[in-house]
Amino acid sequence: MIRVLSGLCACLWLCQAASQPPAVRLCHEDAPSYPWLLENGRGLSQIMMGMVADRLGIAIQTEALPWVRCMAEVKAGRLDGLYKVSYAPERMALGEFPLKHGQPDAALRMLTDSYHLYRAKNSRLGWDGRHITHADKGIAAQTGFSIVGQLQQWDLRVDSSSRSAAVILRKVLLGRVDGAALQSRAADDAIAADPSLQGKLDKLEPPLAVKPYYLIFSHDFYLRQPALARRIWDAVAEVRASPAYAAARPGQ
Incomplete structure (x- = not known):
């Protein structure tokens, strides 16, 4: 009887497990x-x-x-x-x-999301939809993000040492880099959330990239x-x- 009950319990457990969604x-x-x-x-x-x-x-x-x-x-x-x-x-x-x-x-x-180029106001950094100019100090971007490779293909110096959009934008304001290539919504949200960033940055058009x-x-x-x-x-x-x-x- 004990063996039968054990078998039934095992069967019930296996059936229940099989019914669980993957x-x-x-x-x-x-x-x-x-x-x-x-x-x-x-x-x-x-x-x-x-x-x-x-x-x-x-x-x-x-x-x-x-x-x-x-x-x-x-x-x-x-x-x-x-x-x-x-x-x-x-x-x-x-x-x-x-x-x-x-x-x-x-x-x-x-x-679908986009990347934009951000610069400090009165900066000479330029973007005409094809070329980035006056980027001698380089462009900052987030660690591991695909825009890093795109910037490198354009023979630009890239600082990808940080993950935080807010930290990267502060680097721009401190003059450590000429600009930041960031996902547009994340960067705009970081600026909106931090009064120290507001009114001090330009978002250059058109987007650097629009990606699915x-x-x-x-x-x-x-x-x-x-x-x-x-x-x-x-x-x-x-x-x-x-x-x-x-x-x-x-x-x-």
Whole structure:
């Protein structure tokens, strides 16, 4: 009888475990990036991933990690994926982007964001949409962000020693660099939140870059569960276009 009961308990446990939705382990950077990633967990990208989980009936577990570590954990297969990340050819080594004809499929993006160049008022730093001029001291950008490679391709000196947009903008005001190449919303939010930055900086037009940002999966996860990965990417696009997500982003 004891053996029968033990067998029944084991069977019930296994059946219950089998009925649990699969858990997908993701990471994102641990620095706030308004409006996409917020410390209270209510950033738009965080809300989107919650809606994706609900839509598919799966569990999504997310860790906030330093960006460089987040990328390393996914590349090593210790985490299943990361968000939000823009495409660069070298980032194909990190994991799997949603592709169409060998290129990232913008229809499956999480969002679109831009980078702008910021300078101190009365600075000679220039940007005409093609060339940055008068940047002898260099341009500051955030550690591990894709704009660093773009600036380096333009043969500019790049200071990528900091993660904080506010810290980088203070470097500009202190004259340590000629300008800052930052994600526009994050930089604008940093300026709005810090009176010491307000009225002292110019945001140069046009944008340095406008990029789609994606959820990517580790190569190991995609190899094990390609169908689930594709379902999640499809759900990202569906949520992005949904009235419920639009209602979560007033003024955006």
